[in-house]
Amino acid sequence: MTLDKLLIIAAALFCCGLYTVMTRRNAVAVLMGVELILNATNINFVAFSFFLTRVMGGQIFAVFVIVLAAAEAAVALAIFLRMFSTTGTVEVDSADQLKG
Amino acid sequence: MIRYAYIIPFLPLLSFFINIAVGKRLPRKGDWLCLGTIAIGLAMSIGIFYEVFQAYDPNFRYHVVFPWLTVGDRALFNTGILIDNVTAVMLLVVTIVSTLVHLFSIGYMHGDPRYSRYFAYLSIFSFSMLGLVLAESFLFIYIFWELVGLSSYLLIGFWFEKKSASDAGKKAFIVNRVGDFGFLIGILIIYATCGVLGYDQVFLAIGEGKLSGTLLTLAGIGVFCGAIGKSAQFPLHVWLPDAMEGPTPVSALIHAATMVAAGVYLVGRVYPMFTPDAFLFIAWFGLITLFLTATIALAQNDIKKVLAYSTCSQLGYMIMGLGVGGYTAGLAHLTTHAAFKACLFLGSGSVIHAVHSQDIQEMGGLRKKMPITFVTFLIATLAISGVPGFSGFYSKDMILGAALEFGMKSGNPLHMIFFIGALFTAGLTAFYMFRLVILTFFGAPKDHHKFDHAHESPPSMWVPLVILAGLSFSIWYSGWFGTLVQKPKSVADLAGMSASAPVVPMEHAAVMAPAPHAEAAPVKEGAPDASRGPSSHGTSAPAETPHAAGLAVHGESHEGASRDAEHDAHLAHTAHTYAMYSSVAVGTLGIFLAFMVYSFGWINPDRVANAVKPLHNFLQNKWYFDELYETTVVNGSKALSRGLAWFDMHVVDGLVNLTAQLGVFLSFLVGKFDDYVVDGAVNGLASATTGSGSILRRLQTGKLYHYVFVLAGGAVVIFLIKAF
Numbered sequence: 001m002t003l004d005k006l007l008i009i010a011a012a013l014f015c016c017g018l019y020t021v022m023t024r025r026n027a028v029a030v031l032m033g034v035e036l037i038l039n040a041t042n043i044n045f046v047a048f049s050f051f052l053t054r055v056m057g058g059q060i061f062a063v064f065v066i067v068l069a070a071a072e073a074a075v076a077l078a079i080f081l082r083m084f085s086t087t088g089t090v091e092v093d094s095a096d097q098l099k100g
Numbered sequence: 101m102i103r104y105a106y107i108i109p110f111l112p113l114l115s116f117f118i119n120i121a122v123g124k125r126l127p128r129k130g131d132w133l134c135l136g137t138i139a140i141g142l143a144m145s146i147g148i149f150y151e152v153f154q155a156y157d158p159n160f161r162y163h164v165v166f167p168w169l170t171v172g173d174r175a176l177f178n179t180g181i182l183i184d185n186v187t188a189v190m191l192l193v194v195t196i197v198s199t200l201v202h203l204f205s206i207g208y209m210h211g212d213p214r215y216s217r218y219f220a221y222l223s224i225f226s227f228s229m230l231g232l233v234l235a236e237s238f239l240f241i242y243i244f245w246e247l248v249g250l251s252s253y254l255l256i257g258f259w260f261e262k263k264s265a266s267d268a269g270k271k272a273f274i275v276n277r278v279g280d281f282g283f284l285i286g287i288l289i290i291y292a293t294c295g296v297l298g299y300d301q302v303f304l305a306i307g308e309g310k311l312s313g314t315l316l317t318l319a320g321i322g323v324f325c326g327a328i329g330k331s332a333q334f335p336l337h338v339w340l341p342d343a344m345e346g347p348t349p350v351s352a353l354i355h356a357a358t359m360v361a362a363g364v365y366l367v368g369r370v371y372p373m374f375t376p377d378a379f380l381f382i383a384w385f386g387l388i389t390l391f392l393t394a395t396i397a398l399a400q401n402d403i404k405k406v407l408a409y410s411t412c413s414q415l416g417y418m419i420m421g422l423g424v425g426g427y428t429a430g431l432a433h434l435t436t437h438a439a440f441k442a443c444l445f446l447g448s449g450s451v452i453h454a455v456h457s458q459d460i461q462e463m464g465g466l467r468k469k470m471p472i473t474f475v476t477f478l479i480a481t482l483a484i485s486g487v488p489g490f491s492g493f494y495s496k497d498m499i500l501g502a503a504l505e506f507g508m509k510s511g512n513p514l515h516m517i518f519f520i521g522a523l524f525t526a527g528l529t530a531f532y533m534f535r536l537v538i539l540t541f542f543g544a545p546k547d548h549h550k551f552d553h554a555h556e557s558p559p560s561m562w563v564p565l566v567i568l569a570g571l572s573f574s575i576w577y578s579g580w581f582g583t584l585v586q587k588p589k590s591v592a593d594l595a596g597m598s599a600s601a602p603v604v605p606m607e608h609a610a611v612m613a614p615a616p617h618a619e620a621a622p623v624k625e626g627a628p629d630a631s632r633g634p635s636s637h638g639t640s641a642p643a644e645t646p647h648a649a650g651l652a653v654h655g656e657s658h659e660g661a662s663r664d665a666e667h668d669a670h671l672a673h674t675a676h677t678y679a680m681y682s683s684v685a686v687g688t689l690g691i692f693l694a695f696m697v698y699s700f701g702w703i704n705p706d707r708v709a710n711a712v713k714p715l716h717n718f719l720q721n722k723w724y725f726d727e728l729y730e731t732t733v734v735n736g737s738k739a740l741s742r743g744l745a746w747f748d749m750h751v752v753d754g755l756v757n758l759t760a761q762l763g764v765f766l767s768f769l770v771g772k773f774d775d776y777v778v779d780g781a782v783n784g785l786a787s788a789t790t791g792s793g794s795i796l797r798r799l800q801t802g803k804l805y806h807y808v809f810v811l812a813g814g815a816v817v818i819f820l821i822k823a824f
Contacts, residue, residue: 018812022805030804096802 006047014040027080027090031073038069101147102162106181108144108191109230109670116223123216124450134219135202136681137248138226142195145188158586160185163236167297178298184234186431186462190233190365193438194358195569198226199565201353207560208349208453218347225251229358229756233365237298238287238323239365243285245326248359249276255354256346268342284324289315303372303591311718320378323370324385324600331415334389338725340412344404351404356445357438364418364434365722370425370660372591379423385504386420387521389413392723394528398535399709399719402458403448406536410484413529415524417499426502427587433499436491436577440483443568444527447477450561451540454554455547460539462550467541469554472562474541481537483572485530488688493683494574496526498582500683501676508671519679526683538698542824600712649785 020033038067042062049058081089087094115130115137123130152160162183167175179661183191202222209218226245235241250273257269291297293315294305305311311319326335332340343355354360367374367382375383390413414437421430450473451466452458467474483490502523507516545551556562629663696702709716718724 018808022808022812092804093802095804098802 003047003051006043006051008044010040010047013037014045025091025093027083027092027095028077031076031080031090035069035073041065044055101144102151102183104144105148105162105183105191105234106164108141108195109227109234111141112223112226112230118229119216119220119223121447123220126216129216129219131202131206131215131219134223135206137223138195138199138202138527141226141230142199145191145195148183149188149192152183152185152584152656153580156580156584158185158584160584163300165236170436175546178237179241180236181234181298182296185256186365186368187233189431189435189581191230193361193435194226194229194233197353197357197438197442197568198222198229200442200567201349201446204352204449204561204564205347205349207558208449209347212260217477218255221251221254221258222350222353225354225359229362232362234270236300238302238370239297240325241369242280242283242287245330245362245366246280248354248362249273249280249330252276252343252354252359255350256343256344258350259595261268262345263344265345265658268339268345272339272343275336276329279325279327279336280432281666282322282325282328286325289319289322293319299369302370306373307591316373317375317377317381320370320374323373324367324378324382327363327367328385329363331360331367331419332412333363333385333416333419334392337389337393337412338722338729341405341408341722343791344402346410348452348567350402350766351408352442352445352449355408357442360411360415361418361434361438363416364422364430367419367422368427368431368434371422372588374590381423381426383420383423383518386416386418386423387518388416390416390420390525391521391528394525394532395719396722397532398528399716401461403460403463403536403540404445404458406460406532407441407444407448410444410529412532413525414441414484417496417525420518420522421499421502424499424503424506425587426499426506428582429495429498429502431585432577432581433492433495434571435581436483436495436574439568439571440492443476443480443565443572444484444560446565446568447473447480450557450565451477453557453561455550456553457547457550460536462547463540463545464543465541465545465551466554469551470541470556472556472563474566476562477541478537479569480572481533484535485691486526486683487691488684489574491572491577493687494578497676497680497683500526500679501672504679505672508675509668523679523682523686527686530687531694534691534694535698538694542699560584586628616741646735696734 017033017036017038017040020036021030022033023034042065045058045062045065047058049056049061079095083095084090112134115133118133119126119130123133126133163180164182165178165180167177169175169177169181202219204304205218205222209215212218225248228244228251232241232244232248235244250312253269253273256272257266260266260269287297290302290311293311294302295310296302296305306316329336340355340360344351346355393409393412397406397413400406400409414433418430418433418437421433450470451463454470457463459789477488483492484494501517502520503522504516507519510516541566697705697708721727
């Protein structure tokens with residue numbers, strides 16, 4: 001297990017997440033893509049932290065990100081619920097009322 | 101007493117302020133206050149005159165100066181009082197006449213709605229006149245000069261509801277302004293050259309030669325212009341007859357006795373500064389006035405107008421007397437005239453009060469109804485006609501003597517006209533004054549209604565008449581006046597001489613040939629002035645010797661002064677003798693003629709008037725002076741005003757309007773600039789903003805994956821840039 005492989009895994013995961021965010025119309029799916037991106041980042045944090053430094057900064061940051069991701073999921077899901085109850089859909093394309 | 105002389109003018113000023121403020125609420129409307137203050141002034145004047153008379157010194161002078169306007173520690177203008185013999189006499193004259201006029205007015209103005217204001221005005225006049233008399237500098241005499249002009253204006257127009265009265269007030273004021281302008285120029289010339297304005301300082305400066313030659317003559321003529329206006333001399337005499345619109349006591353006080361004499365007093369006051377040329381100028385104006393106004397008086401029918409023109413004429417006598425070198429003569433006539441002319445005016449006031457008319461053709465026979473007025477009027481008339489024993493004889497005779505002496509000494513035969521004109525006019529004076537007396541008091545009453553209502557005036561009115569008539573006898577004046585009032589040395593003659601030259605005693609002056617000739621003649625009792633008189637005309641500053649030689653026609657040459665002095669004295673004596681006889685003869689002739697025409701009926705005046713109708717009309721219309729001034733001066737200034745108005749309306753207003761239109765046009769341009777350029781820029785910016793916004797808004801699709809795609813693409817681009 002080397003840093004390169006971990007980084008490749010993280011990059012692949014990131015690309016998957018990005019692809020999900022860009023292509024999915026469903027808000028929940030987009031949120032899931034964001035989770036993938038966040039986790040790819042987490043892998044990077046932990047990998048760099050493990051291989052390049054001997055302090056636990058990266059791991060601690062990854063824990064923070066996980067917590068933030070949880071909070072973010074909670075808030076986002078709440079927004080989607082409100083959105084659904086107002087517009088009857090969670091399609092992100094339909095949420096374009098602020099468009100000029 | 102003389103130390104408190106400065107109080108005299110301030111007393112009437114005090115009563116003026118009190119009366120103008122609260123006069124209506126005072127008991128008797130405050131007339132007692134004004135009368136009281138002027139009476140105190142009279143008492144003090146008598147005291148001063150007594151002191152001066154005790155001294156009996158021709159050179160008596162009491163002169164107090166203190167700085168009035170100081171800049172730094174340099175006194176620019178001084179104020180103070182100067183009392184010499186002339187001032188003491190004038191003080192007495194002014195206060196006596198003023199007091200009597202106050203007294204007379206109590207009866208005359210009784211029941212007038214503005215009674216208290218009238219007395220306040222009399223007080224301000226008394227203040228100004230006394231200030232004028234006591235002033236010791238050109239500045240202060242000018243200030244008081246204008247103040248008497250103001251009070252004259254106020255009192256002429258006192259019954260301002262009458263249009264003629266308010267017009268007369270304005271006329272008097274405006275005509276006087278013309279003369280005062282000349283006076284001011286004279287003062288300015290003096291101040292510009294000498295730098296001082298006190299009489300003594302100015303005379304000293306002229307003596308040092310700071311002001312001489314033509315400029316000195318001009319300054320003298322300028323100062324005399326003031327006298328022309330105030331004393332109603334020839335070109336500006338037109339205001340005085342119109343001034344008779346004022347209450348009669350005012351005419352007596354201001355327009356007969358005191359204010360109009362101020363011009364004569366001024367000429368006497370600044371006598372040393374006149375040059376021979378200026379004297380000749382003065383004499384000519386006096387002569388023209390005395391003749392011209394006397395002829396007008398012949399044909400007037402208004403009792404006050406006759407007296408007004410006679411006042412002009414008598415003032416002409418005084419001015420001419422001063423001009424021909426009769427200093428004492430002119431001032432003596434001023435003094436005597438004040439008494440008898442005030443008496444005549446107050447007498448006419450008494451008559452007008454009785455018959456309510458001023459037309460002598462409606463009167464007649466009043467001597468039975470108004471005996472006191474008649475007798476006093478007659479005495480004053482005898483005095484003005486120059487009948488021996490009366491004051492007018494004494495002073496007019498001196499003037500005629502001085503004129504004759506001047507004419508005899510002058511090489512120019514034309515100068516005899518001063519004597520001839522004055523003598524002829526003396527006859528005219530006697531004639532028109534007796535015409536007035538006869539038509540008013542003698543004969544049968546012409547208007548019975550008015551005659552029946554006539555009555556003698558109350559004591560407050562006849563007491564002043566009696567006092568003034570009493571003062572119309574020559575016994576009061578002869579002797580001391582000639583001794584105390586003597587001609588001052590002319591400083592114009594001294595100009596150029598060293599200031600430290602010792603004063604030459606008169607006895608020795610004759611042997612010191614180049615001494616100023618004003619000193620040369622010995623003093624002769626009785627007519628001292630005239631003997632010293634015109635000799636000053638012949639002398640001039642050594643610096644202007646060629647000029648003086650040209651003027652020597654007036655007098656003697658420099659050598660042989662001793663012989664000339666004797667000759668002069670002899671000449672003066674002869675002149676006065678001739679003048680006396682001829683004036684008595686002419687006066688008697690005039691009186692006799694008046695009786696012939698108006699009383700005995702030997703000559704019918706109407707037939708004479710018809711025979712010389714153009715001349716009679718000419719005189720009755722006052723030589724058409726008013727018409728002349730109406731067409732020239734008044735219409736001229738109106739035309740000028742119209743021209744200026746046209747200029748104002750068309751050129752000045754045109755310019756203003758043009759400027760306005762330019763402004764409008766410019767504003768239009770600026771408005772357009774604002775509309776198109778400034779607003780265009782603002783709107784352009786706005787539309788550019790909206791335009792660009794409407795283009796750029798397309799970028800904001802609202803599609804989430806677009807944003808993410810751009811985000812990711814951007815990241816890739818950044819990565820690629822960093823990588824290579």
